[in-house]
Amino acid sequence: KAGVTQTPRYLIKTRGQQVTLSCSPISGHRSVSWYQQTPGQGLQFLFEYFSETQRNKGNFPGRFSGRQFSNSRSEMNVSTLELGDSALYLCASSLVSSSYEQYFGPGTRLTVT
Amino acid sequence: TQLLEQSPQFLSIQEGENLTVYCNSSSVFSSLQWYRQEPGEGPVLLVTVVTGGEVKKLKRLTFQFGDARKDSSLHITAAQPGDTGLYLCAGAPTSGTYKYIFGTGTRLKVLA
Numbered sequence: 001k002a003g004v005t006q007t008p009r010y011l012i013k014t015r016g017q018q019v020t021l022s023c024s025p026i027s028g029h030r031s032v033s034w035y036q037q038t039p040g041q042g043l044q045f046l047f048e049y050f051s052e053t054q055r056n057k058g059n060f061p062g063r064f065s066g067r068q069f070s071n072s073r074s075e076m077n078v079s080t081l082e083l084g085d086s087a088l089y090l091c092a093s094s095l096v097s098s099s100y101e102q103y104f105g106p107g108t109r110l111t112v113t
Numbered sequence: 114t115q116l117l118e119q120s121p122q123f124l125s126i127q128e129g130e131n132l133t134v135y136c137n138s139s140s141v142f143s144s145l146q147w148y149r150q151e152p153g154e155g156p157v158l159l160v161t162v163v164t165g166g167e168v169k170k171l172k173r174l175t176f177q178f179g180d181a182r183k184d185s186s187l188h189i190t191a192a193q194p195g196d197t198g199l200y201l202c203a204g205a206p207t208s209g210t211y212k213y214i215f216g217t218g219t220r221l222k223v224l225a
Contacts, residue, residue, distance in 0.1 A: 004155070033212055043156070043201060043215040056212040090155050100144055100163070100205075102213075104155030 004105035018079040025093030032074040037088040050097040117216035125222045134187045142204030150199040192223045
C-alpha cells in the first residue's frame with residue numbers, strides 16, 4: 001500500500017507571496033492532519049480534515065487555511081508569506097478522525113526569502 | 114496552553130548502553146504516542162498508550178504511560194546505531210480543538 005505523499009517536496013517563495021501544498025493520504029484513509037515543524041517551535045498541529053470538514057484546529061493565524069476534497073486529498077494554503085513561515089510542513093493521514101494511528105508523509109520544506 | 118516537555122533534549126551514548134527519555138505535562142491526555150523521526154522524513158509512529166499505568170514493549174523499547182495520564186517514558190535497552198533519531202511524544206488532549214500536542218523532542222545519537 002502506498003504511503004502518504006506530499007508535493008512539492010521543496011519550495012522557495014518570496015515574502016508576501018502565497019503557497020499551496022498538497023497531500024494525498026493512504027488509500028482508504030479519510031482523515032488528514034497538517035503540522036508545521038520548525039527548530040524553534042518543534043512540531044505544531046495546524047488543522048485536521050475529515051470527510052471534507054475541518055474537525056480540529058491549532059493556534060495559527062487565518063493566513064493558514066486548508067481544504068479536503070471528496071477523494072480525501074488535502075491542500076493547505078498559506079497567504080502573505082512571512083519569513084517565519086519557513087518550515088517543514090507535514091501531513092498525516094489516519095483511517096478516521098478518532099483513530100489513534102496516523103501516518104506521516106515526508107513533508108514539504110518551505111523556504112521563505 | 115498544554116505543553117509536553119521532553120528530557121533530555123540531546124543524548125549521545127555508546128552502543129550497548131541503556132537510556133530513558135521522559136515526556137512530562139501538567140495536563141491529562143486521553144492517549145499518548147511516541148514517534149521516531151529521521152532527517153528528511155516524517156515521524157514514524159512507534160506506539161500508542163491509552164490506559165494510565167500501561168506498559169508496552171517493542172523489542173528493545175519499553176514505553177510507559179503514567180498512572181495519571183500526564184507523563185510517559187521511553188526506555189531503550191542496549192541501544193544500537195540504528196536507534197539514532199529524533200524521538201517525539203505526542204498527547205491527545207481531553208478537551209479543546211487540538212488533535213495532538215507534540216513534545217519538544219529528544220535527539221538521540223548512538224555511537225558505534
